[in-house]
Amino acid sequence: MAANNAQAAAQAAFEKDQMFGMAANEMEYRVDLFNRLTQTCFNKCIEKRYKEAELNMGENSCIDRCVSKYWQVTNLVGQLLGSNRPPM
Amino acid sequence: MAANNAQAAAQAAFEKDQMFGMAANEMEYRVDLFNRLTQTCFNKCIEKRYKEAELNMGENSCIDRCVSKYWQVTNLVGQLLGSNRPPM
Amino acid sequence: MAANNAQAAAQAAFEKDQMFGMAANEMEYRVDLFNRLTQTCFNKCIEKRYKEAELNMGENSCIDRCVSKYWQVTNLVGQLLGSNRPPM
């Protein structure tokens, strides 16, 4: 009986660890996606001589479209990989 | 006695954690090697205009040789680093 | 009473895990900084045809100045981010 309880407790602890591991994976995935998107759109849209600290109008609209297109590519590749989960 | 048992159990749990940590390091190393090899040979061998989805004959043989040479470089650098473990 | 002790022990274990997690983050940060610095200064200072295995005088002084400037940039960006901790 005591042994059974101990076993059940170990099993419960194990499943909890599993759940936390999955949650950590999920969060890392989202952070990784966000970071790659940010770096990629910076490279595509921002003028690298850094004449000023402000984003100009052209850069702002480029960023908006870049994020939108990146999002679409994420969905498109997700479909090709046969995952039917949305990227988020 | 009970204290001794508890200590031995803690020690065993500790050694097990250590073993799992080492196994995780080993697996990460292999995945990292495979991913870098894949990215590097893609950059060396694949025509980036993506005119078609198939690999052509030239790309296929380039990939085979690229993997082979990359493997040799892994071994060569391993020797230079004085590690006598094979890369895998 | 026993329950209280168990709760206190769980709390202590939890705080210890937290401390180890913070220490791991701190170490990863330093390793990441060192690796980026090493890669970046290699790219800026080292002649890529690798005619010889030795660092020449020009490369050596370039490395020293590169490390020094990288360090200053780390401090400067740290100030801009409003963190008043030093990079190390």
Added chain:
Amino acid sequence: MDKSMMGDIDAMPEEDKMRMSTMIDQLQVRDSLRMYNSLVERCFVDCVDTFRRKSLDKQEESCIRRCAEKFLKHSMRVGMRFAELNQGTATPDT
């Protein structure tokens, strides 16, 4: 990364909530330290190209400042657009 991404966190027992919240905090700290390192690397690569002296000159220093500031503004804008897409409130094609 924001805590709201774990939708069902409120339904957990107290101790799991605490553990989850600690995990999220630590991932956030790790993430922001990495972001700091990558920002330093990017601005250094883009702004520093001469190694005749040990110290940044005025021009390099102001380049670094503008680079970092610009990157942070960029990152905030990306975060906003990204959140809209996540919530399905993005506007139609323009």
Added chain:
Amino acid sequence: MDKSMMGDIDAMPEEDKMRMSTMIDQLQVRDSLRMYNSLVERCFVDCVDTFRRKSLDKQEESCIRRCAEKFLKHSMRVGMRFAELNQGTATPDT
């Protein structure tokens, strides 16, 4: 990454086997999510260069499709060659 890489996994006690197997599963999930992100980044970088509209045009979309497909085929071929080298069954120099 395949489970066979831990050769002595069969010799373990049942609970360790379970823990090892879970660890491997989680590393695989993490790895495939990273692969997904890096594939998206690569194909975006190679295929999308104009930002006059919010949506992918036909040409960009088909470039993305070919890029992703090609990368997956490439990755499978690399995996096969890699496995041969690991097992020492690679053919002599040609």
Added chain:
Amino acid sequence: MDKSMMGDIDAMPEEDKMRMSTMIDQLQVRDSLRMYNSLVERCFVDCVDTFRRKSLDKQEESCIRRCAEKFLKHSMRVGMRFAELNQGTATPDT
């Protein structure tokens, strides 16, 4: 990465010291395996450009050797300068 970075490690109870020390060891192993992989990648990218044969030719092989050796020397020098800056013993501007 050196163990001295955890200044107060001596003040810990014995079991925590052991755990901390194991954690540091494992991070160091992970770090050196990553360094190994990144060194291989860098030297391969810089030295190998033709794929007409399956084996490295003499020229490629000696390029790899010099690249790896040079990188290690570079890395050691960076480590020394980095340590000086950490300890505040760096010399004034030159």
